Amino acid sequence: MVPRPRSEKARQSVLDAMRAALSSHAYEAVTIEGLAAEAEVSKQTIYRWWPSKAAILGEALLEGGLPGADVAVPFTPDLAADLRAWFSAMSASLADADGVAIARALIVITASDPELGLALNEKLAAPIREWVGSRVALAVSAGDVRADADAAAIADQFVAMASYAALLGRPLSDERVDATVSVLLRGISA
Amino acid sequence: MVPRPRSEKARQSVLDAMRAALSSHAYEAVTIEGLAAEAEVSKQTIYRWWPSKAAILGEALLEGGLPGADVAVPFTPDLAADLRAWFSAMSASLADADGVAIARALIVITASDPELGLALNEKLAAPIREWVGSRVALAVSAGDVRADADAAAIADQFVAMASYAALLGRPLSDERVDATVSVLLRGISA
Amino acid sequence: MVPRPRSEKARQSVLDAMRAALSSHAYEAVTIEGLAAEAEVSKQTIYRWWPSKAAILGEALLEGGLPGADVAVPFTPDLAADLRAWFSAMSASLADADGVAIARALIVITASDPELGLALNEKLAAPIREWVGSRVALAVSAGDVRADADAAAIADQFVAMASYAALLGRPLSDERVDATVSVLLRGISA
Amino acid sequence: MVPRPRSEKARQSVLDAMRAALSSHAYEAVTIEGLAAEAEVSKQTIYRWWPSKAAILGEALLEGGLPGADVAVPFTPDLAADLRAWFSAMSASLADADGVAIARALIVITASDPELGLALNEKLAAPIREWVGSRVALAVSAGDVRADADAAAIADQFVAMASYAALLGRPLSDERVDATVSVLLRGISA
DNA sequence: GGCTAATCGAGACGGTACGTCTGGTCTTGCG
DNA sequence: CGCAAGACCAGACGTACCGTCTCGATTAGCC
Numbered sequence: 159m160v161p162r163p164r165s166e167k168a169r170q171s172v173l174d175a176m177r178a179a180l181s182s183h184a185y186e187a188v189t190i191e192g193l194a195a196e197a198e199v200s201k202q203t204i205y206r207w208w209p210s211k212a213a214i215l216g217e218a219l220l221e222g223g224l225p226g227a228d229v230a231v232p233f234t235p236d237l238a239a240d241l242r243a244w245f246s247a248m249s250a251s252l253a254d255a256d257g258v259a260i261a262r263a264l265i266v267i268t269a270s271d272p273e274l275g276l277a278l279n280e281k282l283a284a285p286i287r288e289w290v291g292s293r294v295a296l297a298v299s300a301g302d303v304r305a306d307a308d309a310a311a312i313a314d315q316f317v318a319m320a321s322y323a324a325l326l327g328r329p330l331s332d333e334r335v336d337a338t339v340s341v342l343l344r345g346i347s348a
Numbered sequence: 349m350v351p352r353p354r355s356e357k358a359r360q361s362v363l364d365a366m367r368a369a370l371s372s373h374a375y376e377a378v379t380i381e382g383l384a385a386e387a388e389v390s391k392q393t394i395y396r397w398w399p400s401k402a403a404i405l406g407e408a409l410l411e412g413g414l415p416g417a418d419v420a421v422p423f424t425p426d427l428a429a430d431l432r433a434w435f436s437a438m439s440a441s442l443a444d445a446d447g448v449a450i451a452r453a454l455i456v457i458t459a460s461d462p463e464l465g466l467a468l469n470e471k472l473a474a475p476i477r478e479w480v481g482s483r484v485a486l487a488v489s490a491g492d493v494r495a496d497a498d499a500a501a502i503a504d505q506f507v508a509m510a511s512y513a514a515l516l517g518r519p520l521s522d523e524r525v526d527a528t529v530s531v532l533l534r535g536i537s538a
Numbered sequence: 539m540v541p542r543p544r545s546e547k548a549r550q551s552v553l554d555a556m557r558a559a560l561s562s563h564a565y566e567a568v569t570i571e572g573l574a575a576e577a578e579v580s581k582q583t584i585y586r587w588w589p590s591k592a593a594i595l596g597e598a599l600l601e602g603g604l605p606g607a608d609v610a611v612p613f614t615p616d617l618a619a620d621l622r623a624w625f626s627a628m629s630a631s632l633a634d635a636d637g638v639a640i641a642r643a644l645i646v647i648t649a650s651d652p653e654l655g656l657a658l659n660e661k662l663a664a665p666i667r668e669w670v671g672s673r674v675a676l677a678v679s680a681g682d683v684r685a686d687a688d689a690a691a692i693a694d695q696f697v698a699m700a701s702y703a704a705l706l707g708r709p710l711s712d713e714r715v716d717a718t719v720s721v722l723l724r725g726i727s728a
Numbered sequence: 729m730v731p732r733p734r735s736e737k738a739r740q741s742v743l744d745a746m747r748a749a750l751s752s753h754a755y756e757a758v759t760i761e762g763l764a765a766e767a768e769v770s771k772q773t774i775y776r777w778w779p780s781k782a783a784i785l786g787e788a789l790l791e792g793g794l795p796g797a798d799v800a801v802p803f804t805p806d807l808a809a810d811l812r813a814w815f816s817a818m819s820a821s822l823a824d825a826d827g828v829a830i831a832r833a834l835i836v837i838t839a840s841d842p843e844l845g846l847a848l849n850e851k852l853a854a855p856i857r858e859w860v861g862s863r864v865a866l867a868v869s870a871g872d873v874r875a876d877a878d879a880a881a882i883a884d885q886f887v888a889m890a891s892y893a894a895l896l897g898r899p900l901s902d903e904r905v906d907a908t909v910s911v912l913l914r915g916i917s918a
Numbered sequence: 919g920g921c922t923a924a925t926c927g928a929g930a931c932g933g934t935a936c937g938t939c940t941g942g943t944c945t946t947g948c949g
Numbered sequence: 950c951g952c953a954a955g956a957c958c959a960g961a962c963g964t965a966c967c968g969t970c971t972c973g974a975t976t977a978g979c980c
Contacts, residue, residue: 200953318509323508337501351972351973379962389932540945542946545957580958581937581958582939642840649835650836688907688910691908698892725913731922759965772926775969
C-alpha cells in the first residue's frame with residue numbers, strides 16, 4: 159500500500175559515480191550507461207530521477223560543493239592584498255585537475271542547457287559576490303574606496319575573468335591576478 | 349602521379365552546411381552525417397579532410413568571420429564614449445541568434461578541444477586587443493589616461509566579460525556596458 | 539534481477555526477412571541493414587543475437603525447412619523406379635527460384651564459414667542418407683541388391699550430384715537422373 | 729596516331745597479386761584496392777581491363793592452370809587401379825592450401841556469377857572428362873567393361889564428388905576414393 | 919624529332935554497408 | 950512501487966571498399 163521510497167543509496171551512488179567519472183574523463187565522455195554501471199544502478203533508475211546528464215552533475219555539485227565557492231580569506235586592513243589573496247585562492251581551487259574538469263563541465267552545461275547553467279552559475283557566483291561585496295563595503299566605511307563603488311560590477315569582473323581563464327585552461331598567474339586586481343581596484347579607489 | 353586535386357566546391361559546401369546547421373541547431377546536435385547530407389558530399393570526404401567536427405567549425409569561422417571581430421567604431425575624442433560604443437557593438441554582434449550559437453559552439457569546442465579552442469580564441473581576441481590597444485594608446489598620447497595604463501589587461505577584461513555574457517546567454521544591457529566601461533576606465537584615467 | 543526476455547516476434551521477423559530477401563536477391567546482396575529495415579528491427583537487435591549473416595540464414599533454414607530434405611516418396615517394389623522418383627523430386631525442389639537461391643546461399647556460406655557450412659550440410663544430407671539407406675536396406679532384404687552394398691557411398695553420390703547441379707544452376711534433366719541412377723544402381727545390384 | 733599499347737607488366741602484376749592474395753586470404757576477403765596496392769597498379773587500370781574480381785581470378789586460373797586439371801596418370805591394364813590412382817591424384821591437388829582456396833573461390837564465383845562459373849567449370853571438367861573417357865574407351869576395347877558404359881556420366885560423378893569434397897573442405901580419404909571408384913566401376917563392369 | 923592518343927600512377931569523389939556505441943524507453947520478476 | 954537487469958528501437962559514429970572521375974606524366978608508333 160505504501161510505495162517503496164526512493165533509494166537514497168542509489169541516489170548517492172549515482173552522484174558519486176558522476177564525481178568519479180569527471181575526475182578521469184571529460185564531461186562529454188561521461189556516459190549515462192557508464193554511470194549506471196559504475197554506480198551499480200540500472201539505467202532506468204537514473205532516467206526515473208534525473209532528466210539529463212547535466213542535472214546529475216548539477217545535483218552532485220550543489221551537494222558536494224562547487225570549486226571556488228568555499229575560499230575563505232580573512233579580512234585585513236589592506237584591501238588590495240585581501241583581493242589578491244582571495245582571487246589567488248579562488249584561481250588555485252580551479253586550477254587542479256578536478257577543478258578544471260568541473261569548471262569545464264559547468265561551462266559545457268551552461269552552453270547546452272542555459273536554464274540549469276544559469277542556476278548553477280548563480281550558486282557559484284553568489285558567495286563570490288557576497289565576499290567581494292562585504293569586503294568592498296568594509297573598504298568604503300574605512301574610506302579606502304569611493305562611496306559609489308559598484309561592488310557588483312567588480313565581482314562580476316572577477317567571476318568573468320575566472321570563468322574565462324578556466325575555459326581556456328589558462329591558470330591565472332600571479333601577474334594576471336595582480337593586473338586584474340590593480341585595474342579593478344584603481345577603478346574604485348578613493 | 350598527380351592525383352585529382354581537392355574539390356574546393358566540396359570544401360565550401362561542407363563549411364556552408366556547418367554554418368547553416370549552427371543557425372538552426374545547437375552545436376552538439378550538429379551531425380557529421382547531417383553535414384554530409386546537407387552538403388551533398390560523402391562522409392568519407394569529410395573524414396578525409398577534417399579530423400573532427402570542431403575542426404570544421406574552426407575552418408568555417410576562420411574563413412567566414414568570427415562574430416565580434418569585425419566591429420569597427422571610429423575614434424572620437426571621447427574615450428569613454430568610444431569604449432561604450434565599441435563594447436555595445438561587440439555585444440550586439442554576439443547577441444543575435446547566430447552570434448550566440450557561434451559563441452556557444454566556440455565555448456563547447458574550447459572546453460573539449462583546448463588546443464583548437466585556444467587558437468580560435470586567440471583569433472577572436474586579437475582584433476579586440478588591437479582595437480583596445482590602439483584606442484588606449486591614443487588616449488595616452490592625448491593625456492586622458494595615465495602612461496602606465498595596462499591596455500592588455502583592460503582588453504582581457506572586455507574579452508572575458510563578453511565571453512561570460514555569451515556563455516550565460518545574457519546579453520549585455522547598456523547598464524552593464526556602462527558599468528563595465530566605468531570601472532575599467534577609472535582604473536586607468538589620468 | 540530478471541531482464542526482459544528475448545522478443546520472439548523480433549526473432550521471427552528477422553528470419554522471415556532473410557527468407558524474403560533470399561527470394562529476391564542473391565545471398566551476397568542481402569544486407570544486415572536491409573534485413574533490419576525489412577524486419578522493422580534495430581540493427582543492434584540483430585547483432586545481439588546472431589554473429590553473422592550466415593548464422594541468420596542457418597537458423598532460418600533449420601527452422602523453416604531445407605530444400606530437398608522433405609521429399610517423401612513411397613516405397614514400391616521397384617528399386618530403380620523409387621530412386622528415380624525420389625531423385626527427381628529432390629532435384630525439382632532444388633530447381634525452383636527459391637531452391638536455387640537457398641542452395642547457392644548454402645554453398646557460399648559453406649565456402650566462407652566451413653564450420654557452419656558443414657553443420658548445415660550435415661542437416662541437409664542426413665534425411666537423404668536416411669532415405670537412401672532404408673530403401674537400399676529394403677532392397678537388400680528383398681534380394682534385389684548385393685548384401686555388401688555401400689548405401690552410404692551411394693547416398694553421398696546423390697548428394698554430391700545434387701549439390702553440383704545446384705551450384706551450376708543446371709537442373710537435373712530426366713536423362714541425367716536416369717543416367718545417375720543407372721550407374722549407381724548397377725554398382726550394387728545383385 | 730597509335731595509342732600506347734596495354735601494359736603486359738601491369739596485367740601480370742595483377743594476376744600475380746590475385747594468386748598471392750588467394751594464398752593468404754579467402755576469396756571474399758580479396759579486395760580490388762588490395763590487389764591494386766599489391767600489384768602497384770592503379771585501381772583504374774584494373775577497372776579498365778577487368779569487369780569484376782571474378783574475371784581477374786578467371787584469367788589468372790586460365791593462364792596459370794587449374795588445380796586437378798593437370799594430373800597425368802599413365803594407363804596400366806588395371807582399370808580400377810588407374811581410376812583410383814587418378815582420382816587420388818586429383819584429390820590431392822585439391823587438398824593443399826592453395827588448392828582448397830582456389831576450389832572455394834571457383835565455387836563462390838560459380839554461385840554468384842553463373843555464366844563465368846559455367847565457363848570455368850567447363851574448362852576444369854573438360855580434361856577430366858577426356859581422361860576418364862579415353863580410359864573407359866580403352867577398357868571397353870579390352871572387354872573389361874560393357875560396351876554401353878556411359879563414360880560421361882561416370883566422369884560427372886567424379887567431378888561432382890571432387891567438387892563436393894572441396895566445398896566441404898573434406899579431403900577425400902583413400903577409403904572414400906576406393907568406395908567411389910568401386911561403386912562407379914561396378915556400374916559399368918562387363 | 920615532334921605529334922598524338924590511349925595508358926598509367928595517384929588518389930579524390932559520391933555512395934553503401936559495416937559493426938559499435940549510446941540514448942532513452944520498455945518489460946520482466948524480485949523484494 | 951522501486952529497483953536491477955537488460956532487450957528494444959533509433960540513429961550517429963568512424964572505417965572499408967566500391968566503381969567513377971579527374972589529373973598530369975609516360976610512352977608507343979606514325980608522320
